[in-house]
Amino acid sequence: MLSPNGFLPKMKGGFSNKHAILSLIRFTPEGMSRADLARQLGLSRAAITSIINGLIELGVVRESAVGPVTGGRRSKLLGIEPKGGYVVGVDIGATHLGLLLTDLSAQVLDESESKFDVSLGAEICLSKVDELLHQLLSRANLDLEDICAVGVGVPGPVVEQAGGVIAPPIMPGWDHFPIRDHLAALWNCPVALNNDAELGALGEWAYGAGRGEDHLLYIKVGYGVGAGLLIDGQVYRGATGSAGEIGHITVDDRGPICTCGNIGCLEALAGGRAIAERAKQAIRDANQRTQLSLTNSVDGLTAVDVAAAAEKGDLVAQAIITEAGEYLGIAIANLINIVNPGMVIVGGGVARMGDLFLEPIRSSVRKRSLEAAVENLRITAAMLGRRSTGMGAVVQALSIALQNLTESSSELIKESL
Ligand SMILES: [Zn+2]
The missing domain is CATH 1.10.10.10 (Winged helix-like DNA-binding domain superfamily/Winged helix DNA-binding domain)
Incomplete structure (x- = not known):
């Protein structure tokens, strides 16, 4: 089945x-x-x-x-x-929203990318998703009836049966909301709902850096931190769908308080929000000379701004990024010792800066993982960049579309039972 x-x-x-x-x-x-x-x-x-x-x-x-x-x-x-048809992949992030329109062969026909605030709650956010989906379709001269299925990724632990998230730390106002059924009814079209990092793993496996690799970890460093685990060619979700929540592994038991309520979680030390907070602290600290203090709006500073300054050679920004990479390396090393992947793919906004961020991760991992597990391990940046999760959502949408299109063959239905 x-x-x-x-x-x-x-x-x-x-x-x-x-x-x-x-x-x-x-x-x-x-x-x-x-x-x-x-x-x-x-x-x-x-x-x-x-x-x-x-x-x-x-x-x-x-x-x-x-x-x-x-x-x-x-x-x-x-x-x-x-x-044969069209599908849409939706990447709902904490602070961004991405939509991809593809044909049945997964060729991207159009996309939209905008700023977003997931903390506004399910109803406001999903009506924004609906508005952007309609804009995307009208630009392509398509109607909702032309769409075979939509795949959606969210930055929280997805419970498959419920089609929603349970107590998601960075998604206040979404707890137990029936996301999948709400959207399926709104669009009158099948919807697949998955965790964003899980979809990142799937997207990179299907079309990106992870092609042909059946054991891979995708680490998403966005506003928060999450991992998608592809083990033996299958996305591993765990008993209740929350596998891979590495953002909430404790890496410093004297560290800052996390959005989940615990202390010293990886996300509170190495997530995008944490990186931005460190930079704001550095700006306030008169002893540190950094070009970050020239930023117009210090309150609006993001991890991507810190990454850009680090790339330009700002030593304070580089130190912040290096420290975040080292903390990530601790958590990734632990995961490597358990899962023994062939490849680790680092994605999300901060990861787009490449080696400056990957090197401290690699050296931290080498220090802490078993030699047998890291001997042939590759740690690389996501090839699809900001599209990893969206393309994973497209994979899921296409699965539904192809299944429905081929179900018209009665022989197939018999075979699949
Ligand atoms: Zn936490």
Whole structure:
């Protein structure tokens, strides 16, 4: 039986051949030949041809460009039919809102990015999401009926059955609000709801730095800090959906108070909000010379401003970023010792500055992790940048869209039961 969110990154037992073929095609953007599919899935060419013909007839798969010459002739390559439909990926952050409109092959057609305040509560925030979704669709001359599904990411622990978040530390006014059902009713369209860091892991796995890596950690350093865990090709959510909340690991038991009420959490020392607070303190401290004090609005200072100053060589800003990186390294090292990933991808606003932020993380991790776990480990910046979470939301939306489009085949329904 398929999971409610449809196609997961890696096929486990119980998926039909048709779903296995579709998953391979959609996550191989360079295209796959029938021979590749037969080889990878251990199926006969006849079985592949029969299923592919069905998917082409449904308008979900197309035969497109020709591949390399094999055995004297060029093989045709298969891809998802882009015109089969559209989906939207929504990244609800603490302080930003991003929307991506893609076709069925996950090509981004348009996007919107705006400032946002998640602490205004569910109803105000979701009406803003609705407004921006309509703007995006009208720019593309599309209507809601053209949208097959919407994927949504939120910066809190998502309980899948409820389609909402429970006691999210940085989302006051959202506790137990039925986010998924509210949006599905508003748009009359299926909606998938997931945690933002989880979607970041999925987005980077599908289209970014993590392609082909079945054991990866995605660390999102935004206003808060969270982790998405992809273990053995599956997103790991835990018993109640709150796996990966590394922002609330204690890294200094004499540290500052966190939004969750505990003391010295990683997020309170290395999250975007914490980085901005450190910088404001430094500006107030007359002994420290920093270009940050030239900022027009000290109250409005963000971690991205600190990152920009650090890149320009400001020593105070660099020290703040280095310290945040070291704290992150402590938490990541602990996670590495437990999960043993092949890759750690650091994303979110601050991570866009690259090595200046990654180096202190890498050295802190090397100091604290078991050699066996870090020997071949890569710690890298997110390739999709600010789109990681949005593209993960697109992955989830496309899973629903492809599932619904192929369900019109009765044979498939039988197979997937
Ligand atoms: Zn906390």
